[in-house]
Amino acid sequence: MSMPVFDTAAIERAATADLVFEAVRESLIAHAHGRTTVPPPLHLRFPDTDGDCHVKAGWVTGDPDFTVKIATGFYGNPAAGLPTNHGLVCVISAQTGQVRAILDDRGLLTAWRTAAAGxxxxxxxxxxxxxxxxxxxxxxxxxxxxxxxxxxxxxxxxxxxxxxxxxxxxxxxxxxxxxxxxxxxxxxxxxxxxxxxxxxxxxxxxxxxxxxxxxxxxxxxxxxxxxxxxxxxxxxxxxxxxxxxxxxxxxxxxxxxxxxxxxxxxxxxxxxxxxxxxxxxxxxxxxxxxxxxxxxxxxxxxxxxxxxxxxxx
Amino acid sequence: MSMPVFDTAAIERAATADLVFEAVRESLIAHAHGRTTVPPPLHLRFPDTDGDCHVKAGWVTGDPDFTVKIATGFYGNPAAGLPTNHGLVCVISAQTGQVRAILDDRGLLTAWRTAAAGxxxxxxxxxxxxxxxxxxxxxxxxxxxxxxxxxxxxxxxxxxxxxxxxxxxxxxxxxxxxxxxxxxxxxxxxxxxxxxxxxxxxxxxxxxxxxxxxxxxxxxxxxxxxxxxxxxxxxxxxxxxxxxxxxxxxxxxxxxxxxxxxxxxxxxxxxxxxxxxxxxxxxxxxxxxxxxxxxxxxxxxxxxxxxxxxxxx
CATH class of the missing domain: 3.40.50.720 (NAD(P)-binding Rossmann-like Domain)
Structure with a gap:
């Protein structure tokens, strides 16, 4: 089985406001009741290129999937005509550990869940x-x-x-x-x-x-x-x-x-x-x-x- | 640009013993001299399914890429006819933070670098x-x-x-x-x-x-x-x-x-x-x-x- 990779356009179509609001609301409630697993994030710094990488993982207890999210910020990128931020989300089965898909969202879902939570x-x-x-x-x-x-x-x-x-x-x-x-x-x-x-x-x-x-x-x-x-x-x-x-x-x-x-x-x-x-x-x-x-x-x-x-x- | 995903067969062909020995030797020497960045790993547990997930990142100072590696072990998988371990390696540019490729190696490179180091x-x-x-x-x-x-x-x-x-x-x-x-x-x-x-x-x-x-x-x-x-x-x-x-x-x-x-x-x-x-x-x-x-x-x-x-x- 080859691993499906979904690009930003597909993700943007699927992630309706209703879907994001609902998922964010339910997971904030679950988190308030301790029904989530959120380990401390992993963090790397690249001083020479003014860059960093954060890896965050999370799981809502009982959900079929958990995620590992990689997000980078390289603050010299705009000078080279590149976006500052890149990243992706790995969706992994909480039943078997198999990687179910890569969401190559370039930070879109993080931006939207932050907006929805706010x-x-x-x-x-x-x-x-x-x-x-x-x-x-x-x-x-x-x-x-x-x-x-x-x-x-x-x-x-x-x-x-x-x-x-x-x-x-x-x-x-x-x-x-x-x-x-x-x-x-x-x-x-x-x-x-x-x-x-x-x-x-x-x-x-x-x-x-x-x-x-x-x-x-x-x-x-x-x-x-x-x-x-x-x-x-x-x-x-x-x-x-x-x-x-x-x-x-x-x-x-x-x-x-x-x-x-x-x-x-x-x-x-x-x-x-x-x-x-x-x-x-x-x-x-x-x-x-x-x-x-x-x-x-x-x-x-x-x-x-x-x-x-x-x-x- | 869509993100390249390389499967295990392609990785197996590319990862010759000489290549792995050389990379492991050089990076162990770099690590001994403090020329590496290795943050503490991220770790999740799934007690109900006897599973865990480790995320490790690493960089040899000055190298063009760093990696974030996701490895899962679900110890009830064999009973369901599935391998215990799954995982992948994200190779990310240390210059721009862009994800250069996903190596869908299912743990092969970890097994080989461990063997080579030993x-x-x-x-x-x-x-x-x-x-x-x-x-x-x-x-x-x-x-x-x-x-x-x-x-x-x-x-x-x-x-x-x-x-x-x-x-x-x-x-x-x-x-x-x-x-x-x-x-x-x-x-x-x-x-x-x-x-x-x-x-x-x-x-x-x-x-x-x-x-x-x-x-x-x-x-x-x-x-x-x-x-x-x-x-x-x-x-x-x-x-x-x-x-x-x-x-x-x-x-x-x-x-x-x-x-x-x-x-x-x-x-x-x-x-x-x-x-x-x-x-x-x-x-x-x-x-x-x-x-x-x-x-x-x-x-x-x-x-x-x-x-x-x-x-x-």
């Missing part, structure tokens, strides 16, 4: 009547967070803050072309939106706690290494509810960890996002809520497994 | 006039250790010891059919050979130190997890020279670690095998030498990279 939890934690959304960052994930949240609730206005005003304007034009009302904004103005999503590789907070309004919800997406930090500890200190997608990971390399080490909150102040997706928490109108998402390997497994089912049915 | 170091450490070889274990690696060592030096007689006398006899018949002189032996007799190679999944020593003769060389291949143990601590205590393929790994999950924890030797008593391949150590005729091999990810990278060069030239 959108689901932003929607679940924000006030029902929240209508303005700010995104910090102007990259792919900034655009995706808007797109995927717009599938779950109406967004009256979008504020985009980036270090580059030109890039912020370009993203706004792209969003406007898709029917959204979007405009660039200062960090202070953006931090005052009803819903704030940060999608940057920053290593120092991108907004000030004082600029976040009572009643707002803030979703941190960018932190995936110990030195990265988007949200100020003081914001966690003000929050009535803090959620994390993985307690240990968020402590180790998320914004939550920075807040704990700064003494703004204690290490037990977080709630698993899966529990909030299962049963939304009641929130006073003036409460601030914050979620720290660092990415969980079980989501890759759930999404890839669902995509492969679709591709082979 | 043969190279047994040949380098054993007395030049050593002629009898004993193997403990009757599986694939037992056969391969004999085959690959026979490519490096003449072997006058082979003793095979296994828990199953029938399997030992079957392996001897196979070796005899290939022109070797092989017969089953007791553990005591086998331990008295000039060269002893252990290839078992044992969790307690398979031979007694007292049965090993002065002047003998012993190579331990089987230990790859903390609970596994093939060689008795007392044997390490008698050894004039102890070598390890990776100091930290051998301490953590090799026979050397058992000997250190038993107090038979200290944690600094080992020499990297790569140094002995570069420049053979002088050994008194009556000295006992021991090597503990646990498997190094850099070897996978070197072998896969060399095979891919051959496949695409």
């Amino acid at each position: 959108a689901l939890i932003t929607h679940a934690m924000a006030r029902p009547d929240a209508t303005t959304l700010a995104v910090f960052g102007t990259g792919e994930q900034a655009r995706l967070q808007v797109e995927w949240l717009a599938r779950l609730r109406p967004i009256a206005a979008i504020l985009v803050h980036g270090r580059s005003w030109d890039r912020a304007r370009a993203l706004c034009e792209e969003l406007t072309a898709r029917g959204q009302h979007a405009r660039p904004a200062s960090a202070e103005e953006a931090a005052g939106a009803d819903m704030v999503v940060t999608t940057t590789p920053a290593s120092a907070p991108v907004l000030e706690s004082a600029h976040v309004r009572d009643g707002a919800h803030v979703t941190g997406i960018g932190a995936d290494m110990p030195h990265k930090n988007e949200l100020p500890p003081a914001l966690f200190g003000r929050a009535a509810l803090i959620a994390t997608d993985d307690h240990d990971q968020c402590l180790h390399h998320g914004d939550f960890g920075h807040a704990v080490r700064a003494g703004a909150v204690t290490a037990t102040d977080d709630t698993p996002v899966g529990l909030l997706l299962e049963k939304p928490a009641e929130r006073p109108d003036d409460a601030i809520t914050v979620v720290d998402l660092t990415g969980v390997g079980a989501l890759d497994a759930a999404v890839a497994s669902a995509v492969l089912r679709e591709l082979t049915r | 043969a190279l170091i047994t040949h380098a450490m054993a007395r030049p006039d050593a002629t009898t070889l004993a193997v403990f274990g009757t599986g694939e690696q037992a056969r391969l250790q004999v085959e690959w060592l026979a490519r490096l030096r003449p072997i006058a007689a082979i003793l095979v010891h296994g828990r199953s006398w029938d399997r030992a006899r079957a392996l001897c018949e196979e070796l005899t059919a290939r022109g070797q002189h092989a017969r089953p032996a007791s553990a005591e007799e086998a331990a008295g050979a000039d060269m002893v190679v252990t290839t078992t999944p044992a969790s307690a020593p398979v031979l007694e130190s007292a049965h090993v003769r002065d002047g003998a060389h012993v190579t331990g291949i089987g230990a790859d997890m903390p609970h596994k143990n093939e060689l008795p601590p007392a044997l390490f205590g008698r050894a004039a020279l102890i070598a390890t393929d990776d100091h930290d790994q051998c301490l953590h999950h090799g026979d050397f670690g058992h000997a250190v924890r038993a107090g038979a030797v200290t944690a600094t008593d080992d020499t990297p095998v790569g140094l002995l391949l570069e420049k053979p150590a002088e050994r008194p005729d009556d000295a006992i030498t021991v090597v503990d091999l646990t498997g190094v990810g850099a070897l996978d990278a070197a072998v896969a990279s060399a095979v891919l060069r051959e496949l695409t030239r």
